Amino acid sequence: MKAFNHTNAKNLAEAKTALAKGEAELIAGGTDLIGRLKDNILPLHPTALINIKTIDGLDYIKEEAGVLKIGATTRLADIAANSVISQKYTALAQAAGRVATPHVRDMGTIGGNLAQLHRCWYFRKPENRFPCVRKNGTTCYAMTGDNRYHSIFGAVNRCIAVNISDTAPALIALNAKILTTSRTIDADSFFDVKNPGNTVLAAGEIIKEIQIPAPPAGARSAFLKFAIRKSIDFPIVNCAVLVGGGPARIALNAVAPKPYRATKAEAVIAGKPINDANAEAAAAAALEDAKPLTATRYKLQIARTLVKRALLRTRTL
Numbered sequence: 001m002k003a004f005n006h007t008n009a010k011n012l013a014e015a016k017t018a019l020a021k022g023e024a025e026l027i028a029g030g031t032d033l034i035g036r037l038k039d040n041i042l043p044l045h046p047t048a049l050i051n052i053k054t055i056d057g058l059d060y061i062k063e064e065a066g067v068l069k070i071g072a073t074t075r076l077a078d079i080a081a082n083s084v085i086s087q088k089y090t091a092l093a094q095a096a097g098r099v100a101t102p103h104v105r106d107m108g109t110i111g112g113n114l115a116q117l118h119r120c121w122y123f124r125k126p127e128n129r130f131p132c133v134r135k136n137g138t139t140c141y142a143m144t145g146d147n148r149y150h151s152i153f154g155a156v157n158r159c160i161a162v163n164i165s166d167t168a169p170a171l172i173a174l175n176a177k178i179l180t181t182s183r184t185i186d187a188d189s190f191f192d193v194k195n196p197g198n199t200v201l202a203a204g205e206i207i208k209e210i211q212i213p214a215p216p217a218g219a220r221s222a223f224l225k226f227a228i229r230k231s232i233d234f235p236i237v238n239c240a241v242l243v244g245g246g247p248a249r250i251a252l253n254a255v256a257p258k259p260y261r262a263t264k265a266e267a268v269i270a271g272k273p274i275n276d277a278n279a280e281a282a283a284a285a286a287l288e289d290a291k292p293l294t295a296t297r298y299k300l301q302i303a304r305t306l307v308k309r310a311l312l313r314t315r316t317l
């Protein structure tokens with residue numbers, strides 16, 4: 001692992017100033033970043049890590065004036081265990097509780113979960129052995145290589161790696177907003193495909209808070225994840241839904257380079273009761289625009305099943 005300076009930031013202003021000084025990167029729980037640095041996967045290496053866990057007042061869960069507010073360094077374990085989130089913002093508690101293992105959830109933060117980089121075994125190959133399009137190279141090695149865990153909705157900027165954040169689809173379904181040091185961004189518009197980032201965050205921009213409006217009366221949300229292993233594993237597909245009390249919102253992840261909002265499925269279920277037939281019709285609509293690769297075709301049925309089951313699950317919560 002290459003050497004770097006480590007700074008404990010006292011406040012966001014200090015973190016921003018430190019970030020502006022050359023090749024610096026934020027570190028929160030470090031569960032994504034440290035592995036990346038150890039494996040040397042990127043051509044550029046930060047010369048400084050700015051620890052934001054030392055910033056007072058960035059780790060909280062509170063409800064104010066009908067809005068749930070979560071500080072960026074709040075740990076996933078705390079979100080999963082919070083009774084208000086479990087009851088009212090259920091999809092988020094379920095999503096946070098399905099990330100990796102208890103250990104990763106005890107370290108990993110909500111900000112880091114949103115800003116983590118994608119999972120692609122070519123991109124993540126140690127020692128930058130595959131200088132792919134996400135590293136300003138010319139080739140997506142997954143396009144012609146082993147792409148069984150990749151996109152079923154085509155490429156974005158010639159990349160078919162998927163975003164695997166478990167909390168992202170829950171936040172999109174729950175209509176969350178991401179507050180940063182310079183603006184407020186709808187969760188739906190927060191994700192992007194950059195080199196190497198996965199979000200619209202500009203250089204030096206820091207996530208401060210996640211805000212979720214209280215779901216309307218009668219609304220229910222649910223999150224489901226399919227992974228190969230029952231314990232620690234990234235999603236093959238995950239899905240979050242919000243139904244009742246207003247327009248339905250349905251989001252999937254691990255199916256495309258950014259989280260996928262299933263608007264066709266939302267339209268199909270709009271104003272209808274959640275029953276087997278309607279949930280199945282919505283699930284079919286969710287995958288209508290899929291363009292799977294030969295090796296990712298199996299994900300279609302998994303995604304359909306998750307959409308259907310997540311919708312039906314809202315009836316039993």
Ligand SMILES: Cc1cc2nc3c(=O)[nH]c(=O)nc-3n(C[C@H](O)[C@H](O)[C@H](O)COP(=O)(O)OP(=O)(O)OC[C@H]3O[C@@H](n4cnc5c(N)ncnc54)[C@H](O)[C@@H]3O)c2cc1C
Binds near residue numbers: 032
């Ligand atoms: C073995 C293993 C299994 C995993 N399984 C899953 C899984 O099943 N589901 C899943 O969703 N994820 C999974 N992850 C990915 C990820 O590590 C965690 O989800 C975790 O939430 C990342 O948070 P962190 O605080 O550790 O991020 P860090 O590693 O500290 O940071 C990740 C990135 O986010 C940036 N960042 C952190 N905080 C902020 C902020 N406030 N503002 C702007 N940028 C920020 C950092 O600069 C860095 O680039 C797994 C990781 C490992 C190692």
